[in-house]
Amino acid sequence: MGLKDDLDRFREVGEQRREDLAEFIQYGELGASGRDDVRIPIKIVDLPAFEYDKLDQGGVGQGEGAQPGDPVGQPQPQPGDGDEEGDPGEESGEHEYYEMDPEEFAEELDEELGLDLDPKGKRVIEEKEGPYTDMTRSGPNSTLDFERMFKEGLKRKMAMDFDEAYLKEVLKVDGVGPQTAFEWARGESIPVSKAWLVDAYSKIPDDEKTTWASMEEMAGNVDREPIQAKIQREGIKHVPFRREDERYRHPEIIEEKEKNVVVVNIRDVSGSMREKKRELVERVFTPLDWYLTGKYDNAEFVYIAHDAEAWQVEREEFFGIRSGGGTKISSAYELAQALLEEYPWSEWNRYVFAAGDSENSSNDTEENVIPLMEQIPANLHAYVETQPTGTAINATHAEEVQSHFGDSDNVAVAYVSGPEDVTDAIYDILSTEDDSE
C-alpha cells in the first residue's frame, strides 16, 4: 500500500479507460501522435458525476473589449475546476494519454477488427547461425553431443551384457562343455564369447560340473534374469564409449528475411477535396501507416499528392496540401511506378493506397489508371473514396476500379462518407490482401 501502489493502480485503470481504439480512429485526435508513438487519449480520467451539460452551461471569461457575438476560443479554465488543493496554474481539461508503439497498435487493431495479416519477409539480409541442430563427426569438444554418445554406449552395453550367473549354471549341466554352451548361447542370442565360457568352465570345481542332470532340470530350477533387471539391481559399472559414437553439434545456417514494406500514400489534393474529405483521408491513412509500421520490421513511406499532376511530398505536409486544378489520377500512379523502382518487388512488400473523391478526368481511369495498377506489382492496391457530401455525377473512379477488378485479392475499394465508416474501410483494405503468396 502507499502512493506507489496507488500509482500502479492508476496506470492499470488508465489502460482500461483509454479510448476505445475504433473510436479513437474514427473521432479521436490523431495529431498528438507521431509516427512511432501512438498516443491514445484516456477517455475518462476521473469518475463520473452528476454534472451540467458543458455546452448548455456556458461560462465566464476575461478579456478586454469583448462584444456580444464575438467568438470565444477554447473555453477558459473555470474556478471550481480541478481539486480543492490544486495549484493555481493548473491547466484543467488537459488530456491524459495512453502511449503505445506501432507494434502494440497493430496487435490491438488485429484484435479489435479481427484481422490477421501475417507479413512475409522478402529481402535476404543475412545468413545467420540457427540452432545447433546439425551433426558432424568432428568438432570442438564443447560441441560434443555427450548425451547422444552416452545413449549409444548404453545401447551397446545392453547389447553386450548377459546373465553371467545363468551361463555358469548352464556349464554345470552334465555333459555340457564350453563348445555345447557356446552353441546353445548362439541359439538363444546371448552375446557371450567362447573364451569367456572356456575360462568360466575351468573355474568350476569338477564336482559341480554335474550339478544338473539335463538342461531341462537346470531351467526348472534357476531363474534367468533379464539384463535390464540386472542393470537396475547392480547399476552400470561402466558404459563403453567408442570413438565412432562421437558426434559434434553444428549450427544450422538460415537465411534471415527482413519483413520490409514500402507504403505509397496517394492523395487527391485538388479543389474538390474539402476539409472534411481531407480529414477522412487522414483518418484512414494514418492508422494504416501505424498498422503496417507495427507489422513490418522496416517500413518506408512515400507520399504523393496530385491534382492534374503529381509530385512527391513529405509526410508533414501531406495531409495539409490544397491546390486548385483538375484531377488526373494516373499522374500519381505514373509517379508511384517510377518511385517504386527503388523498391524492387522481389525484395519489398508494397502497398499502394490512393484516396480522393472519385473525380477523375474523363477516360483516365479506364485508359491509364487501371493498366498502371495492373503493371505495378503490389501486395495491395487500395482506393479510398471519401465523399462526405454525397455522390457527384462525374465521380466514377472507385466504381470503375471496382468493376474492373471485381473481387480481386490485391485490389480493394473502400467508401468513406463519415468518420463512422473509417474502421470498416480499414478492415476492408487490410482483409483484402492476398494470403496465398
Added chain:
Amino acid sequence: MSEKDRFNKQRIAGELEEPVEEARNLALKLGLVPYDVNYWVVDYDEMNELIAYGGFQHRYPHWRWGMQYDRQQKQGQYAGGKAFEIVNNDDPAHAFLQESNTIADQKAVITHVEAHSDFFANNEWFQLFGEGADAAAMLERHANAISAYMSDPDVERAAVERWIDNALVLEDNIDQHEPYAPVETEDGGDEVAVDDEVKDKLADLDLSEEVRRQVFDEEFLADDDDEPVSFPPTPEKDVLGFLRRHGKRFDEDAGRAMEMTEWQTDVLDMLRAEAYYFAPQKMTKVMNEGWAAYWESLMMTDEGFAGADEFLNYADHMARVLGSPGLNPYKLGMEMWEYVENRANRREVLERLLRVEGVTWRNLDDVVDFDAVLGTLEPPEALASITPESLGALDDVSDEYVDADALAAAKAGDVDVEQYPWKVLTTDGLARRHFSLVKRGNRTFLSRATQSELEQIGRYLFDDARYGSVEAALEDVDYSAGWERMREIRQSHNDVTFLDEFLTQEFVDANDYFTYEFSHATGQNRVASVDATDVKKKLLLQFTNFGKPTIAVYDGNFDNRNELLLGHQYNGVMLDVKQAKQVLERVFELWGRPVNLLTIVKELSDHDREVARRRNKEPEPSEQGKRFRFDGEEFEEFDVPWEQVSHLAADDVDYDTKPEEWLA
C-alpha cells in the same frame, strides 16, 4: 531518511523558526485569529505525495491519488517544481514547507498559511463538521480500516475499490449546508414505526381480543404492504447518506438485493464523513484563497515581511500565482476582498462627509475636494515610515495607534524595528497605516462613488448635520472599517453569497469579465454578455452546489416497488446525460434495486439547427421531461408529461445570458 537529510531539514527548520513566530505575531496584530499551526519541512517528493493525497500523509488506497501524483510529477517537470502551500483544516492546523524553496517563498507560504488558518478557525461553514475533529487522525484511521478490508482474504480487493468508486461518484451529493452527523443506525426503524401506527389504529377500532388475534395476527402486521409507503417525506439532498441508510447491495449470485455487508456500510460511512469534511473547502475556495492572498500580500509587501533582498523573488512568485490563465480563485478572490475593503472604507468616509453641514448626496461631488480629502486620510508620517530614528515621532500620534509597551521596548533597543516596524503599533495603528483608499491604484475609488450609492448612504443617515467642516468629519473616520467588514464577511459567507453580494458592475468592468454561451447556429462559443448581472449569474452557477446540478432523493419506494427515484432540480441548465447515466449505474450498486432519475432535457433537432442557421438565429430548444431507469442490466428512457416534472423546474432562476439579437 538519511542522517544528512534529517540534518538538512533541521537546519531549514531552524532558519524558519523566527519567520514562523513573527508571522504569527503579525497576523495577530492585523486582527486575525488563527488556529495554531504546526509547520513541517518536507522534501520535493514528500510534497508531491502530500499534494496527491489532498494535503494529508495517510489516505486510503485508491488509484485517484496515483493519478494526482502522476499529474503533479509531470507538472513539476515543466514548472520546475515550484512551491505551493499545503495547509490542513485542523485545530491545530498542519502546514508543509518544501525544503528547496527560497526563504522568500517560505515566508510567502507561511504568511499565506496563517491567513488560511484564520479562515478555517472563523468561517462558519467550517464549523459544520463539528468542533475538535482531528482530521489527520480521522483520515489515517480510514486509511488503516480500508487497507485492512483490502487485505482481508474474505473480501476481494477489487470489490473494495469498486465500492469506494461508487461512493466517490456521489461525494458531492451530500447536504453540505447542514451540519455533519454520522448516519444513525436504526434497527428497522421505519418498519417499527409503521407497525406501531397500525397497532394504534387497531386499538382504536376497539375490536375484541379474539378477532384481533385471529384476523390481525402478527403475520398480518408484518405483511402490511397495502399502503404505499413513500419516503423520504421531503426530498433528501444527502443522497450518499440516504443510500447508506436504506440502500442494499445487488448480489450477483442470488440475483437480488441483499443487506450491505459490514465493510460496505463502514466504507460508505467513512467516505461520507470525508465528503463532509472537505465540503467547506470546496464551498469557500475563492474566499479562502483570496483571503490568504490578500493578507499574504499585505504582510509580505506592505509590511516588508519579505526582506528587501527577497522581495523580487516574492514579487515573481506572486505574479505567477495571480497571473495564471483564466479565472483563478486566488486572483478573483483577492480582487474581491480588496473591493470589499475599499467599499467599506468608502462608505465610512462618505458617511462622515455626508454629515458635514451643507453637503448632501446631490452636491457632494461638487462641494468636496477629493484630493484634499485623500490628503487628510494619508497616514501621518510617523506611522507611514517607522525606523529606529523615527520612534520619537510616535509620541505625538494618537494612543490608540501605538503599542506603548512595545514602543518602550523598541526605544530600549529590545525590538528590531528595522525588520519588524509593526511591532510598535496596535491593530488600529496598522489599519491607519494601511488605509486602502489612499493606496496607489485605489486613489480614484472614493470619487468614483455613483450617485445612487451616495443617495443610498445619504438617505439612511439620521443626524446628517453633525460636522461643521470636512476636516472635522474626517477626524472621526474609523480607519478599521474595511478590515472589520472583511472579518465579518469571512465569518458568515461562502463563495456563492460572497459573489452574489460583492460582484458589481464596477468590479466586472474593472476586470473585463464577460459571459459566453454555446451557439448552436455557429457551433461555437460566443461572447454573450458583459453585464454584471449576467456575469454574476454565470459565476454563481459555477459555485452553487460545487458547480454541479442539484440531485435529491424523491422516493425510496418509487412505484411502490422499492425502486429509487432521484430528481434533478432543473434550473434551466440540463444535465450531462451521458455522465448521469454512468452515475446511475453506480447508484444501482448502492441501492441494489432499479434506480430512476427524473430530469428535464433540452431537445434540439438537426432541422431546428439548420433553420436557425439559415435565419442567422439561435434555435430555441424544447424542454422535455425524462425519466431514465436502470435495472442493473439496461437503461430505459421515458418521456414524461410536463406535470410530472414541473415540481423540479425552478422558475425563479435563469442562467441563460444570451441576448435577443445575438448573432445578427
